[in-house]
Amino acid sequence: MNQLDMRGRTAVVTGGAAGIGLAIAQRLAASGARLALWDRDRGALDTASGALAGDHRAVVVDVTSETDVAAATDATLAQFGRIDALVCSAGITGPNLPVADYPLADWQQVMDINLNGVFLCNRAVLPAMRAADYGRIVNIASIAGKEGNPNASAYSASKAAVIALTKSLGKELAKTGIRVNCVTPAAVRTGMFSQMTQAHIDFMLSKIPMGRFGLVEEIAAMVAWLATEECSFSTGAVFDLSGGRAVY
Secondary structure (H helix, E strand, C coil): CCCCCCCCCCCEEECCCCCHHHHHHHHHCCCCCCCEEEECHHHHHHHHHHHHHCCCCEEECCCHHHHHHHHHHHHHHHHHHCCCCECCCCCCCCCCCCCHHCCCCHHHHHHHHHHHHHHHHHHHHHHEEEEEEEEEEEECCCCCHCCCCCCCCHHHHHHHHHHHHHHHHHCCCCCCCCEEEEEECCCCCHHHHHHHHHHHHHHHHCCCCCCCCCHHHHHHHHHHHHHCCCCCCCCEEEEEECCCCCCC
């Protein structure tokens, strides 16, 4: 593992209790960061917190709730005094159905968590980052947001919107000390696979030239660097983690 320097920095990771979010939290902790894990699953948070080294706090938060996000931000600042990095990893896949059969309620839930949750968390940390004139925001998008996976319209659309939000906010803050970037992983085998059909999982694997799924540790390595001070001249950027799948 390459050594990154997050000593003296505080990072927030949403969806930090499991999967990609937990792997990112572990990599940031190994780099010396103080951590706030934001997740709606208290049981998973307790398990993750018990296995995480270093100075950290677990916060139960529904990222779709403006009130919850504001309270989590205040609690994090009260304990650590600053928020230097935010990684938005919380997300769901939604059902694997064609657009013609896609229930509106499921569409709205995917958008609420995957897009609105990212917006609310990005917006919430900005006052503290602006006051410090320093910050690193990393949003977890997806290769589906670039290419659009069939039978995953809500997921694909939500992740495309995360890419656009990242670009917009990055340009808004380009003349400050805050950098805003996103990553676009191809499929990574996590608990989210339980939300997908086997046919959809097989489709995603067939599109990856490397012939394998990504590893959470590989995503964490890229995200951790984007969360450091060394990431100084990239903003509004999209970093590919798709095993060669992306064509642009």
